[in-house]
Amino acid sequence: MKTAIVVGAGIGGVAAALGLERAGLRVTVLERAPELGEVGAGISVWPSAVKALEELGVEGVEKAAVESAPAGMRRPDGRWVLRAEALGVEVPVMIHRARLHELITERFQGVSVRTGVTVDGFVDGAVRAGGEEFRADLIVAADGLRSVVRRALYPAYDGPRYAGYAAYRGIADIEVDDGGGETWGRGRRFGFARLIDGRYYWYATENRAPGVVGADVWAGFGSWHDPIPKLLEATGEVLQNDIYDLRLPLVPFVQGNVVLLGDAAHAMTPNLGRGACTAIEDAAALPKHLKNLKAYDAERRPAATKLVRVSRTIGRVGQLDSGLLCGIRDGAITLGGKLAGVRARKRAVGQSPV
Ligand SMILES: Cc1cc2nc3c(=O)[nH]c(=O)nc-3n(C[C@H](O)[C@H](O)[C@H](O)COP(=O)(O)OP(=O)(O)OC[C@H]3O[C@@H](n4cnc5c(N)ncnc54)[C@H](O)[C@@H]3O)c2cc1C
Incomplete structure (x- = not known):
């Protein structure tokens, strides 16, 4: 059986771990926080991410969530700028982050999760954490905006902006x-x-x-x-x-047997409410490309680049x-x-x- 290490147990990391386990890999997740979990906030899950979750075997997100009414946009005094009911646009479901995280980790069968492990380097194909060394056939960097693994792979890339x-x-x-x-x-x-x-x-x-x-x-x-x-x-x-967010152009999501996923690959401003959704979609795509990881990069990087750009523009206009x-x-x-x-x-x- 092939092995995988996933660095980071945010929504992207746990979704990746689930997808890889279902594809037959023996998966170890390394997370620096002392416990698994998510922050106390809501999150919007768009239909494409609901579909990706279903591909990962996570059903029932809608049951744990509320379909958000597209109520529209107002001015601070309450006057409507735009009522969205008539637009016929797709709407996300709203769910508590901790519940979404739990819905994913509940599906783990034998994923080994090691909390309290802070990865501090990636050298000669090995993930390093406080003197310990971890090797695997596949390494997934899902360690967020300030990814240690991304920095090791692309030291010249000045990512967060x-x-x-x-x-x-x-x-x-x-x-x-x-x-x-x-x-x-x-x-x-x-x-x-x-x-x-x-x-x-x-x-x-x-x-x-x-x-x-x-x-x-x-x-x-x-x-x-x-x-x-x-x-x-x-x-x-x-x-x-x-x-x-991360500076454009984004770096390639694949180098050798290392894959960037979620915010480590494409942190975006939250204006579209799609950062975690995109991480989940990465996780659903990865198992399809295990024989040719470059195809994961070819599929995911253009889509993510577009979202980073559009989200940034909406933020500029909104602010x-x-x-x-x-x-x-x-x-x-x-x-x-x-x-x-x-x-x-x-x-x-x-x-x-x-
Ligand atoms: C205000 C706000 C609102 C948002 N709203 C939405 C929304 O409605 N919908 C949506 O889809 N997205 C939303 N997002 C974006 C979303 O939160 C992120 O895109 C998503 O959480 C990224 O998940 P991730 O797993 O890739 O990274 P992270 O959530 O950052 O997880 C990274 C994990 O790696 C761990 N880690 C980091 N470094 C190390 C290390 N060196 N060693 C070991 N572990 C490490 C961290 O502890 C963490 O658990 C929002 C973001 C913000 C800021």
């Missing part, structure tokens, strides 16, 4: 009568959606220098339209991340700070939404059996 804003996330234990959606202001955005257990997941972004500790979300969003202040009041812990430019932006989105709505209605009429 600060996007200019921070993200805040929380879960509000409250019932509100609102379909959710996003609200875009000047240099700030807020979005929220209901989770299956009735709680609300919210996220927010704010233009800021990197490395600032301590978020005052109330100062930024407390005066925004209802139910945003209510959601903030009903939130315990607020997670904070400076937002980075505009000038009143004039935000006015033009909001007007253009309203107009674009109307045109898309007309197209969707025409499609629906065309498809109608009557």
Whole structure:
């Protein structure tokens, strides 16, 4: 039997481990955290990732998730920029991150998970961790944005790039009568959606220098339209991340028997809500290309590059700070939404059996 080492047990790493185990490999996962798990936040899972999860044998994501109503986009005072109901666009399901992680690891049969192991190098084909050396037929680097393995393979690649804003996330234990959606202001955005257990997941972004500790979300969003202040009041812990993505062009995802996967390969800003989805899709693709790893790179890198680029652009537009430019932006989105709505209605009429 062939062997694989997966570095990192985030959503990408565990999904890869599951796919490789199902393909008949003996898999060891190395994770620096003391325990397996995920942070306390929600996550959007798009239909393509639901399909990839099914390919990995993970069924029932929809049962553990809520289909998010595409409620649209508002201004901070609550006026609608765009109502998305009429657009006929695909929508993701919303799920708690920890639950998604668990749905994947529950399917492990004999994957060996070693927590508390920090990989500190990759030398002469071996993964090094505090004096220990790990070798395998296949090495999967799923160690995130600041991947140690990627740095060892491509020392000249200056990967992470600060996007200019921070993200805040929380879960509000409250019932509100609102379909959710996003609200875009000047240099700030807020979005929220209901989770299956009735709680609300919210996220927010704010233009800021990197490395600032301590978020005052109330100062930024407390005066925004209802139910945003209510959601903030009903939130315990607020997670904070400076937002980075990887510089383009991305490095090849395959070098010898080493494969980059998830954020290690293509960290993107969260504006499309697709980073983890893309990691899951990588994981579903990898077992199909074990005989020719270059085909994994050929399939995954162009798709991921496009998402990194589009996500970055949406972030730039979303984080505009000038009143004039935000006015033009909001007007253009309203107009674009109307045109898309007309197209969707025409499609629906065309498809109608009557
Ligand atoms: C605010 C925000 C909101 C987001 N929302 C969404 C969303 O709605 N939908 C979506 O699809 N994506 C979303 N994303 C993106 C998503 O979180 C990431 O793309 C995804 O978590 C990447 O998974 P990963 O397993 O590749 O990397 P990570 O989650 O970064 O996991 C890497 C793992 O490797 C471990 N590790 C790192 N270095 C080492 C080492 N040296 N030795 C051993 N272990 C190591 C880490 O501890 C970690 O467990 C969001 C991101 C942010 C910041």
